Amino acid sequence: MSPPASNAPASGTPMIQVVDLHKTFGDHKVLTGINLTVPAGSTCVILGGSGSGKTVLMKHMIGLLKPDRGQVIIDGEDIVPMGVESLQKVRNKFGMVFQAAALFDSMTVFENVAFPLREHTKDPEDVIRQKVRARLDLMGLKRDVEDRFPADLSGGMRKRVGLARAIVMDPKVVLYDEPTTGLDPITTDYVDEMILAAQKELGVTSVVISHDISSAFNVADQIAFLSKGVIVASGSPEQLREADHPAVKVFLETWFGKN
C-alpha cells in the first residue's frame, strides 16, 4: 500500500497530477491537501462517501473550480493559474460524463453527440454523421435513438449518450461523475462495460468518482479513497482491500463483509 502523497504507479507517464490541493467553501474545508497521480491510459476510481469532496476534486481537474492552494497538472501543464481561454484549450483534452448525463434537453441525441464536433471542428456534415454513429454504435445504441430527445430515454441510455458525447472528440481523459448512481444492477454492469470499452478501444485515461464499491473494483486500475478532504489510501483494488485505515475498512465492509 503506497502512502497517499506518492501514489503514482511505477510505470506510465502521469496524465493528471494533483499536488497539495486545498479548497474551502465559506468555513467548510472540503479538500485539505489532496495528492494524486493518474498515469496515462489507466482508470482511476476516486472512492468515498457522500460529502467527502469527490465531485469538488473532479471539478478542479477540469478547471471548473479554482483551488485555494495547490496544483492541478494536466498532461504536463498546471491549469490552476490559467485564464478562461487557455483553460478552454486544455478542456479539449477532456470528456466528461455527468451524474445525470447533463444532455442538452432542447437537442436530439444526434445533435447532443454532434455538438462538440460542430463547435470545435470544421468537419462536413457527412463526416460528423459518421463519427456520431460510430460512437453511438460503440455504446450499443441503435439508429432509432438518434432522433429522440433526452427526456424520452431511460437513465441507462442517457448515460450511454452522455459517454458517446464525451468521447466523440477522442479526448485524452474522460471524467465520470458517479456514473452508476441510481441505476439497477444490470444497467450498472452495462455502464461498467462501457467504461472499460472506452478505455480499451480509445486508450483514454479515465477518472471515475463513485461510492459504488462493486463498480469501482470492476473498472479500476487504481483506487484512491477520499475521506474528510484527503486521500487516505491509494493503490490497486487488491491493495485497497488490505488497507488498514479505519475509514476504508468501514466503507469496504459494507460490501465485502467483515471478513
Next chain:
Amino acid sequence: MTTQTPSKPAREPGPFTQAVTRFGQGLIDIVSTLGGIITMGLDVFRWSVRRPFRLVNLFAQLDFVGVGSIFIVSLTGTFTGMVFALQTSTAFQLFDAESLVGPTVALTLTRELAAVFSALMVTMRAGSAMCTELGTMRVTEQVDALETMAVNPVQYLLVPRVLAGLFMVPALTMLFNTMGMGGAYVVAVGGLGISPGTFLSRTQQWLAPEDIFQGLLKGAVFGLSVSLICCFKGFNASGGAKGVGQATTEAMVASALSIFILDFILGILFF
C-alpha cells in the same frame, strides 16, 4: 467538591436589533445582486465582440423575444390606445378640447407607456422563459457540460439573450406605438366623431421625433435591464426545481421594479 454554575444563555436580540439586522442583510443582498448583474453585463459585452459570433443562437433569440411577442404587444398596444382615447376624450369634452385626444395619446404612448408596457410584456413572456430555461440548465449541470466541452456559456447562452432584449424591446415599443395610435384613431374617429383630419394634424403638430426616440431609448434600456436580470437569476439558480421557481419569481419582481425605477430616472434625465 466543585459545583458548576450553569452558563448564562445567550441573550435574544431585541426586536429593534432584529429589524436592523434584517434591513442590513436585505441591503447587502441587493448590493451584491446589483454587483453581480453589472459584472455579468460587462462579461456579456466582452464576449459579444469576440469570435465565434453565434448568429444562429442570436437569431433564434431575436425570433423568440421579438417575433414571438408581436401578437401580445399588438393586442396590448391596441387596447391601451383605445382605452386612453376613450378616457381622455371624457376629460377633454369638459372644456371642448376633444381635438387634443390624438396628441395626448401620442405623447403618452411614445414617451412612456409603449416602452414600459412592451418591456413588461417581454418580461412576462420571454424573461420568465429565459430565467427558467437557464435555471434548469444550471441545476441539471448542462451549463457545466458546456464548459467542459470548451464552450463559453456566457457567449453561448447569455450574449444572444441579452442582445435580443436590447434590440427587440425598442422594436416592440415602436410596434406598440403604432398599434396604440391605431386603436386611439378607431375610437376617436369611429366612436367619438372627431374628424380624421383633426386627429392626424393635431397629432403631427404636437408629436416631435424626439418623443419617439426617447421612448425607443427607454425601450432599449428596459430590454437590457430585463434580459440581464432574468439571465443573472437563471444562470445563478441553485437548489433544484424549487430553486429555479424561486429564481424566476425573483427575476419577475426585480425586472418589473427595474422598469419603473429606470423609467423614473430616465424621465428626470429627459425632462
